[in-house]
Amino acid sequence: MQSVEVQISSTFPDIIRYPEPTNGDEAKFSLPHSVAAALLREKNFLFDAFTDEKVKDPRFKEQWGKVKAIVRPEFGTGIMEGNNPITIKLKDGAEYKKVCNTAHGDAADPLTNDEVVQRYMQCVQGILADEDAARSAKLTLALDRLHNISELMRILTFPSTR
Numbered sequence: 001m002q003s004v005e006v007q008i009s010s011t012f013p014d015i016i017r018y019p020e021p022t023n024g025d026e027a028k029f030s031l032p033h034s035v036a037a038a039l040l041r042e043k044n045f046l047f048d049a050f051t052d053e054k055v056k057d058p059r060f061k062e063q064w065g066k067v068k069a070i071v072r073p074e075f076g077t078g079i080m081e082g083n084n085p086i087t088i089k090l091k092d093g094a095e096y097k098k099v100c101n102t103a104h105g106d107a108a109d110p111l112t113n114d115e116v117v118q119r120y121m122q123c124v125q126g127i128l129a130d131e132d133a134a135r136s137a138k139l140t141l142a143l144d145r146l147h148n149i150s151e152l153m154r155i156l157t158f159p160s161t162r
Helices: 031-039 052-056 058-064 113-124 130-141 150-157
Strands: 003-008 067-071 085-089 095-099
Touching (some): 031 052, 031 058, 113 130
Antiparallel strands (some): 003 085
């Protein structure tokens, strides 16, 4: 891959302000790092790619310089306003273009319950015991129907990492 160009609104640079992140927290707000994670097909993209270790990974750093954000004032000030075209140029001259109108997980393209549970389980891995994680996920999905939330609060307040 030679380059990736992402056309963005004028608000986006305030959010993705770390072209060369120095730690995992900055990586979460880095367009080059996010694109690198997608290109490198990180298995648990949302969690594994945004660590201090990955920020130091030469495979990621190699991709950062290939990513260019093009600010398009006519897109407005919303994060996902405009068409947000992405162009990937390969070394052999081939170009691939895609227009991103929404992000998966936005209201227009919501996550399924299974996807929500999968992400939740990844977030609580190592914090809650597997049994408690599964039970708390089930309780949380049924929160609007629970008459008593004490079991959920016990799990979340006094976690067991058995």
